[in-house]
Amino acid sequence: MKIYLVPIGSVHGQCLDYLAEVLSRLFSADVAVTQSCPLPQGGFDEDRGQYDAAAVFRGLAACAPICKKEQRVLGIIDADVYAQGLDFVFGLTDPRTGYALIALTRLRPEFYSAAGNNALFCERGVKEAVHEVGHSFGLAHCPQASCIMHFSKTIADTDRKDLKFCPACQQKIPQKISARKLPIFEAPAKTRRKFY
Ligand SMILES: [Zn+2]
Numbered sequence: 229m230k231i232y233l234v235p236i237g238s239v240h241g242q243c244l245d246y247l248a249e250v251l252s253r254l255f256s257a258d259v260a261v262t263q264s265c266p267l268p269q270g271g272f273d274e275d276r277g278q279y280d281a282a283a284v285f286r287g288l289a290a291c292a293p294i295c296k297k298e299q300r301v302l303g304i305i306d307a308d309v310y311a312q313g314l315d316f317v318f319g320l321t322d323p324r325t326g327y328a329l330i331a332l333t334r335l336r337p338e339f340y341s342a343a344g345n346n347a348l349f350c351e352r353g354v355k356e357a358v359h360e361v362g363h364s365f366g367l368a369h370c371p372q373a374s375c376i377m378h379f380s381k382t383i384a385d386t387d388r389k390d391l392k393f394c395p396a397c398q399q400k401i402p403q404k405i406s407a408r409k410l411p412i413f414e415a416p417a418k419t420r421r422k423f424y
């Protein structure tokens with residue numbers, strides 16, 4: 229199992245190291261940080277002050293390694309991101325390609341007028357990353373508020389979650405499944421859904 233962490237533009241280095249360690253442990257994966265991809269050209273909406281997630285995914289497809297059966301790609305962008313129909317996303321996974329991304333702006337305490345706290349910022353980033361990589365392995369949202377696969381509507385939901393899968397979700401992640409049985413992304417269109 230390989231997980232590539234792909235900085236998009238400039239991303240805080242310390243959080244990346246922490247993120248690599250946690251993902252490696254939780255998914256029994258070999259985690260590598262790649263060279264940065266450029267911020268997506270034309271993907272910034274000046275009125276919203278946000279990048280369009282679709283443009284971020286297109287940028288990843290052009291620059292990052294491909295997602296395949298035993299290989300996942302998580303883009304990390306230090307910006308605010310929206311997706312169609314949503315005011316913002318903390319993270320997003322494209323079930324069609326398998327690419328996942330996390331957006332860091334709304335994970336900073338300062339965004340909510342709180343004092344800066346790098347440890348809390350990194351913790352939130354890691355939680356969002358594990359959640360999205362979970363989606364990229366086919367996991368859906370979990371009703372348990374403490375489970376990492378619970379949906380975060382606000383940052384309080386993220387802070388409430390543990391940095392781990394509940395037993396039911398844990399069973400679904402690949403270290404419990406033989407490599408041959410890993411979920412494949414090319415699902416029929418009717419079963420595709422977007423994960424946030
Ligand atoms: Zn769960």
Ligand SMILES: [Zn+2]
Pocket residue numbers: 359363369377378379380423424
């Ligand atoms: Zn989600």
